[in-house]
Amino acid sequence: MSTHHLTVNGVEHTLHGVDPSTPLLWVLRDLLGLKGTKYGCGMALCGACTVHLNGAPVRSCSLPIAAVAGQRILTIEGLSSDGPLHRVQAAWHELNVVQCGYCQPGQIMSAVALLHQTPHPSDAEIEQAMAGNLCRCGTYERIRAAIKRAAEPS
Amino acid sequence: MNWATVRSLPNVFTPTRREFLRAGAGVAAGLLIGFRIGPRARAATPAQDEPPSRFSPNAFVRITPDGKVTVVSKFIEMGQGVFTAVAACVAEELDADWADVSVEHSPTGPEFAHPWFGFQMTGGSSSVVTSHRAMREAGAAARAMIVAAAAARWDLPGESLRTESSSVFAPDGRRASYGELCLAASALPVPGAVRLKDTSAFRLLGQPLPRVDSLDKVRGRGVFGIDVDLPGLLTAVLVRPPDFGGRLKTFDAASARLIPGVRRIALAGDGVAVLATDFWSARRGAELLRVDWHPGPLAALDSSTQRAEFATRIQGAGTVAKESGQVEDAFAAAPMQFEAEYEYPYVAHACLEPVNATAHVKPDGSVEVWAPTQVPDADRAAAARVAGVNPDRVALHVTLAGGSFGRKSGEDFVPLAVELSRVAGAPVKLVWRREDDMRGGFYRPRTLVRLRVGCDSRGHPVSWESRVASASITKNTTFGPAIFRDGIDHAQIDSFSRLSFPVEHQRHTWHMMPDGVPVLAWRDPGPVIACFATETLLDEVAVGSGLDPFDCRLGLHAHRPRAIKVLQTLRERSGWGVCPPGRYQGVAFRDGGSTIVGEVVELSIDDTGEIRVHHVTLVVDCGFVINPDGVRAQMMSGVIFGLSAALREEITFRGGQVVQSNFHDYPILRLPDAPPVDVHIIPSDAPPGGVGEPSTSLIAPAVANAVFRATGRRLRSLPLRSPS
Numbered sequence: 001m002s003t004h005h006l007t008v009n010g011v012e013h014t015l016h017g018v019d020p021s022t023p024l025l026w027v028l029r030d031l032l033g034l035k036g037t038k039y040g041c042g043m044a045l046c047g048a049c050t051v052h053l054n055g056a057p058v059r060s061c062s063l064p065i066a067a068v069a070g071q072r073i074l075t076i077e078g079l080s081s082d083g084p085l086h087r088v089q090a091a092w093h094e095l096n097v098v099q100c101g102y103c104q105p106g107q108i109m110s111a112v113a114l115l116h117q118t119p120h121p122s123d124a125e126i127e128q129a130m131a132g133n134l135c136r137c138g139t140y141e142r143i144r145a146a147i148k149r150a151a152e153p154s
Numbered sequence: 155m156n157w158a159t160v161r162s163l164p165n166v167f168t169p170t171r172r173e174f175l176r177a178g179a180g181v182a183a184g185l186l187i188g189f190r191i192g193p194r195a196r197a198a199t200p201a202q203d204e205p206p207s208r209f210s211p212n213a214f215v216r217i218t219p220d221g222k223v224t225v226v227s228k229f230i231e232m233g234q235g236v237f238t239a240v241a242a243c244v245a246e247e248l249d250a251d252w253a254d255v256s257v258e259h260s261p262t263g264p265e266f267a268h269p270w271f272g273f274q275m276t277g278g279s280s281s282v283v284t285s286h287r288a289m290r291e292a293g294a295a296a297r298a299m300i301v302a303a304a305a306a307r308w309d310l311p312g313e314s315l316r317t318e319s320s321s322v323f324a325p326d327g328r329r330a331s332y333g334e335l336c337l338a339a340s341a342l343p344v345p346g347a348v349r350l351k352d353t354s355a356f357r358l359l360g361q362p363l364p365r366v367d368s369l370d371k372v373r374g375r376g377v378f379g380i381d382v383d384l385p386g387l388l389t390a391v392l393v394r395p396p397d398f399g400g401r402l403k404t405f406d407a408a409s410a411r412l413i414p415g416v417r418r419i420a421l422a423g424d425g426v427a428v429l430a431t432d433f434w435s436a437r438r439g440a441e442l443l444r445v446d447w448h449p450g451p452l453a454a455l456d457s458s459t460q461r462a463e464f465a466t467r468i469q470g471a472g473t474v475a476k477e478s479g480q481v482e483d484a485f486a487a488a489p490m491q492f493e494a495e496y497e498y499p500y501v502a503h504a505c506l507e508p509v510n511a512t513a514h515v516k517p518d519g520s521v522e523v524w525a526p527t528q529v530p531d532a533d534r535a536a537a538a539r540v541a542g543v544n545p546d547r548v549a550l551h552v553t554l555a556g557g558s559f560g561r562k563s564g565e566d567f568v569p570l571a572v573e574l575s576r577v578a579g580a581p582v583k584l585v586w587r588r589e590d591d592m593r594g595g596f597y598r599p600r601t602l603v604r605l606r607v608g609c610d611s612r613g614h615p616v617s618w619e620s621r622v623a624s625a626s627i628t629k630n631t632t633f634g635p636a637i638f639r640d641g642i643d644h645a646q647i648d649s650f651s652r653l654s655f656p657v658e659h660q661r662h663t664w665h666m667m668p669d670g671v672p673v674l675a676w677r678d679p680g681p682v683i684a685c686f687a688t689e690t691l692l693d694e695v696a697v698g699s700g701l702d703p704f705d706c707r708l709g710l711h712a713h714r715p716r717a718i719k720v721l722q723t724l725r726e727r728s729g730w731g732v733c734p735p736g737r738y739q740g741v742a743f744r745d746g747g748s749t750i751v752g753e754v755v756e757l758s759i760d761d762t763g764e765i766r767v768h769h770v771t772l773v774v775d776c777g778f779v780i781n782p783d784g785v786r787a788q789m790m791s792g793v794i795f796g797l798s799a800a801l802r803e804e805i806t807f808r809g810g811q812v813v814q815s816n817f818h819d820y821p822i823l824r825l826p827d828a829p830p831v832d833v834h835i836i837p838s839d840a841p842p843g844g845v846g847e848p849s850t851s852l853i854a855p856a857v858a859n860a861v862f863r864a865t866g867r868r869l870r871s872l873p874l875r876s877p878s
Contacts, residue, residue: 019434022434026433029381030434035377036374036375037374038380038556039380039433042437042588042816043588043816045816045817046817080373085369085372085373089372089373093368093369096364098367098368098371098372099791100231100232100233100507100556100557100558101233101370101372101554101556102505102507103556104371128826130825131824131825133825136557136559136795137791137794138790138795138828139790139791140828141790141828
């Protein structure tokens with residue numbers, strides 16, 4: 001049990017008495033009350049837990065808190081806070097992408113990271129970046145379209 | 155208190171005295187007025203009138219002075235878009251501004267019962283079908299009262315006033331918003347009868363609408379069952395027997411208790427639970443539990459040897475569900491004979507949100523439950539039984555569901571959470587780990603089907619015999635009395651026995667397997683089994699009689715103009731008969747009465763035998779379309795869900811245990827393998843038909859039929875695997 005410092009959505013947190021093996025996912029959900037990041041598999045197979053670590057997409061279910069000490073974490077809550085939607089969220093909303101919505105925070109975080117890295121991704125690049133995010137409701141076709149919409153020059 | 159629980163949990167509706175009096179004034183035809191009259195409501199009813207803070211003419215709509223319109227849905231939002239569809243019905247007649255509309259799930263109560271069952275439920279693609287009129291009436295009643303309030307304020311006749319986008323307009327230019335008028339409206343009598351708009355006047359219904367839950371969900375603010383949080387909440391992980399029917403022998407929790415967050419160990423159902431301050435501690439504790447089990451009757455269950463039990467059962471007489479003519483003689487005399495067996499494995503629902511429930515058994519004995527459930531009344535009754543109280547002491551809040559597809563009607567998760575809370579004396583959230591969800595049942599049942607069809611020389615079926623061997627999915631559920639009758643599970647056999655085309659000689663028999671592996675309805679439960687068999691068999695009939703598969707089905711449905719239209723549109727829009735070399739097409743079709751769907755797939759098969767679906771064309775007639783975008787979304791959803799199972803999914807057993815545990819060995823379809831689905835909706839004035847499920851059942855037979863064209867081989871078992 002130890003003390004950990006991390007910055008989540010621009011806010012610094014000091015966590016006491018947390019087992020260092022605790023995955024970031026459960027620190028976010030249960031200790032910081034940020035429920036937007038979801039649990040789907042616990043083994044980095046479904047992508048529902050995707051957050052950004054220093055801007056890169058990571059599966060928070062498989063990242064122990066000890067490994068993220070002092071680093072910048074961005075969750076779905078931090079993407080737009082109470083302000084205007086991020087353009088990826090706006091594209092998701094315009095195209096009515098969501099169905100049950102459980103996978104979508106992870107989908108959005110993966111898509112935001114993709115577009116940051118590759119502003120105009122090809123179909124193959126979209127597939128590679130998004131293959132790790134499962135959707136049981138089958139919204140994949142609209143996810144593709146929303147990524148392309150968000151990639152359009154405004 | 156966590157923001158998620160404060161912001162998004164539905165409030166228990168407590169009527170003011172005025173609303174209470176109104177309920178006693180008589181309920182008009184077509185207008186639902188519902189109140190929960192229970193101990194809590196009575197305690198809240200004041201001795202004298204208190205000024206109303208909102209306008210609630212009925213149980214389904216509420217307007218507050220800030221202009222917000224809240225629609226109350228008795229159906230759970232599990233992705234199918236029912237919140238949006240129900241709200242559109244209310245908002246249309248109310249003439250509300252769509253931007254002001256939000257939806258919450260109802261409390262439990264008799265006014266929220268499903269008309270088919272007499273209890274509250276979501277499922278069977280029946281929500282909009284059974285409620286659209288009542289929801290429109292609820293909105294129309296609210297509008298009428300708002301107009302009456304404006305008329306009184308302006309001293310004008312109500313008929314001279316116009317409504318649009320949550321405002322009332324007078325001919326002289328005066329206007330008032332619903333927010334401004336709603337409290338005055340709440341003082342007026344609820345109308346006895348309401349007139350509904352003509353469809354030509356619709357502004358919302360029939361238009362693609364932004365989903366009401368989209369903004370919250372893209373912001374990550376949707377509160378699913380697994381997100382519920384409460385002060386003092388313990389999270390529980392339940393360790394259960396490795397084989398279904400196994401029993402607890404002994405356990406040693408010494409190591410588990412050493413995890414700092416672990417608070418207690420408790421028995422619930424057939425397992426041992428670790429209760430902790432947070433999920434990760436509970437999970438670590440569960441992994442450190444040492445448990446010994448008594449093996450149960452299924453401890454030797456093995457998928458390869460289980461087949462023989464089904465084969466034996468299907469040979470027997472079974473129970474006749476429907477019979478006409480002389481099927482044996484007609485088959486024997488038929489110039490063309492087709493006979494085949496079809497096999498279906500257990501499959502999991504595998505919702506992204508695993509099964510979960512939160513319960514709080516309080517010191518005074520009352521109970522509060524939060525769960526993503528399709529059957530709130532059944533779960534409330536079970537919670538009451540476990541807590542030893544009357545159901546009216548149980549408040550059950552239905553959350554969003556991160557997918558359900560039938561799984562969250564299992565009636566299994568709420569009572570376990572209640573038991574744990576009762577024992578722990580604290581609120582408890584019970585969460586299935588993915589492994590628990592994958593291995594704990596309840597599955598689409600393993601099934602063996604035998605079809606025997608005799609056709610005349612033109613290829614028209616003259617005899618049709620179905621045998622269906624499966625365990626029952628409804629017998630042990632709250633749906634049992636309605637659906638499981640005379641030893642027959644109608645949810646499973648009716649899709650076989652209700653052919654959509656005339657056949658003179660028929661026999662359909664149900665060969666029930668004993669209970670064992672827990673099974674349950676899985677999206678489109680009857681058709682998803684029946685259509686794979688019937689639509690691949692019809693393809694064989696077409697080929698055998700030299701008919702194009704479309705012509706075969708057109709001939710069978712000559713009596714059904716709506717079916718003809720779907721088939722003709724599908725043939726045209728899919729480019730049937732024209733595809734590039736190396737690609738093959740297959741078709742499947744179902745006339746479900748109020749909803750008719752046809753699908754054409756285009757696929758290729760690589761050298762390793764892997765099937766790749768490149769494109770799906772889908773045509774649907776679902777009667778009057780409430781929300782075309784919702785229809786498209788559900789058609790696409792069912793195709794992808796069905797395709798994933800058709801190509802990839804099976805739950806198998808070895809040594810009594812489920813082999814699969816997570817998404818590495820239960821691989822569901824991913825984005826790169828998901829084909830585009832072109833949906834064409836046939837305009838119709840017929841009553842709305844359901845759309846949540848029907849597209850699911852046709853993708854497997856369409857694929858199998860295309861594989862035949864590619865390889866000459868008929869695939870009759872799922873998942874589909876082509877020989878390389």
